[in-house]
Amino acid sequence: MINGERAxxxxxxxxxxxxxxxxxxxxxGWLIVMTRGSSRRFAFGYDLGLNSAVAHRIANDKAATADVLEICDIPCVPHTAFLSPRMYKYIVPTGAWTAMLDLLKQNPQGLVVKPNEGTGGISVFKVRTEPELEVAANEIFSSERSLAISPYVEIEDEVRVILIDYRPIAVFSKNRLAVVGDGKRSVLELAIATIPAARLSSVLSGQAGDISKASLDEVPPAGRRHALNWRHNLGAGAQAVVLEQGDARAAACIEIAVKAARSIDMRFGSIDVVSVDGAWKVLEINSGVMMEALNRSHPELVDAAYAAALDLVFDPGTNA
Structure with a gap:
């Protein structure tokens, strides 16, 4: 997508x-200059400038975010940062690789390895073995200065809460593409028969390791729901489904999202909240609010959210 055509x-x-x-x-298209009379404001990327530099930097660092949330006793998925070997001057003498292997041993269910700074689910790997961990680390370090490692957890539900001054502007779940088994057809056959080609393509063309051939060849028992992707990223085919006011999930997620935003004094941002073993936890905080996927189904909600934020940019006294 051309930057100037973004939602x-x-x-x-x-x-x-x-x-x-x-x-x-x-x-x-990354820098937007907005001028009204003698007043000039800037937007860069997806950042409108409402958050402080410290809030923005913490939210952009997955491990730092997890550290702050833990300090504030806010349930979260832990993340540990590791610097690229190129940053050897700043690495402890024992090195990062030994610590990574220790995390792998401590989490036999697997690890999730991703850039420590970044959004959109790009270069996110699930690993269970030392060779897989090495491939993931090398791939990320080829372009990033650091990576973050978290334990792999079975996420039952994922909800994104967009806040402005700690008030919810949009709340939506990320529903993964799935098929329902009939006891006869493979996962791939079911997917081709029931899922629109455009949505299916976004999953099948994703990064290596998201979907294995064995998974696609599996024949699910009749009635069993089988998710095509372990990730809930909208860019990986998940669908944004807006939660209505009064929804119990929305209320629970808003409560923890507000606590997370307050912990770093973030005025405008999105918080990803996940359900693990029946409990809600913060997965990530984003200070740059990207709603490209949501715009495909709810453009009016996207326009309203950005308009509320821009009201504060140009008229700081406005109550969003």
Whole structure:
């Protein structure tokens, strides 16, 4: 997608057009300059500038986020950061690899390895063996300065809460693509027969390791639901389903999301909350609010969320 065609840019343009604000795109669409009279504001990437630099840096660092949440006694999925060998001057003498292997031994169910800074589910690996861990680490370190490792947990449900000044603006679950077995056809055959080609393609064309050939060849028993992907990322084929006000899941997720946002003084951001063994935990915090996938099904909600944030950008006294 061309940067200037992002839903974020479209929403900013709509808001500015209705409020007499001039808009200019720079840096191939990543930098947006908004001018009204003598007042000038900037947006970069998906950041509107409402959060402090410290809040933004913590939210952008998965391990730092987990550390803060643990300090504040907020349930979360733990993340441990490891620096690339290129950063050898800052690595403890024992090295990172030994510590990574120790985590693997401590978590026989597996680990999730991902860039410590980054969004969108890019370069996220589930590993269970030392060779798999080595491949994942090398892949990530080829382009990143650090990675984060968390224990693999069976996520029963994942919900994203978007907050502005600790008030929910949008709450939606991330529903993974799945098929229901008939006892006769393989997972792949069921998927081809029941899932629209565009959505199925987004999963089957994902990164190596997300879906194994053995998984696709499996024949699920009749009536059993089989998720096609272990990840809940919208970019990996999951569908955004908005939760209505009064939904019990929404209320529980909003409560923990607000605590998480307050722990780092984040005014505008999204919090991913997951259900593990029946308990809600924070998975990640994002200070840059990206809603490209949600825009495909609920563009009016996306425009309203960004408009509420822009109200605060241009009129700080506004109650979002």
């Amino acid at each position: 974020f840019v479209s929403a900013v343009r709509k808001y500015c057009a209705s409020h007499g604000i001039d808009v200019e795109l720079k840096a191939e």
